[in-house]
Amino acid sequence: MTPDSSGTPSAQPAPRSSARMLELVFPKDLNGHGTAFGGFVLSLMDKAASMAAIRHCQGSVVTARMEAVDFHLPIRRGDAVALEAEVVHTGRSSMRVKVDVYRETLATGQQELATSGTFVFVAVDERGKPRPIARQDDATQTP
Numbered sequence: 001m002t003p004d005s006s007g008t009p010s011a012q013p014a015p016r017s018s019a020r021m022l023e024l025v026f027p028k029d030l031n032g033h034g035t036a037f038g039g040f041v042l043s044l045m046d047k048a049a050s051m052a053a054i055r056h057c058q059g060s061v062v063t064a065r066m067e068a069v070d071f072h073l074p075i076r077r078g079d080a081v082a083l084e085a086e087v088v089h090t091g092r093s094s095m096r097v098k099v100d101v102y103r104e105t106l107a108t109g110q111q112e113l114a115t116s117g118t119f120v121f122v123a124v125d126e127r128g129k130p131r132p133i134a135r136q137d138d139a140t141q142t143p
Helices: 038-057
Strands: 018-024 061-071 080-090 094-104 111-123
Touching (some): 018 038, 038 061, 038 080, 038 094, 038 111, 061 094, 080 111
Antiparallel strands (some): 018 080, 080 094, 094 111
16 A cells, blocks of 8 residues: 555556466366466466556457466465466567466465466457557567
């Protein structure tokens, strides 16, 4: 909480080009090896990335592509999955969103990077057609 102009604490708004999520891993989310099923992790990543994209463009989006998803460490039943998504590049109607997935031990708060990837979203209008968005003009933009 940060104080407002009157000195009263007020909630700080979330960054408009990012999103964070926390999820638990249950037995239904596991594969035959006892670790989180890749499709479960990808689903969570797509959800977090879409929230960051929607916040950025202030409207509807569709997933256009999943790029270079790397599974670094296994996630096991009982682990928490902490996701951080951030829009890192914008085009005319598209956004590239980086997602990092951390496995977290809830009792200690210890986190380790488990999965990372990049997703591309397209902003769409009410007819589902691409629509222009505001360009990002900060140093995080890449070609």
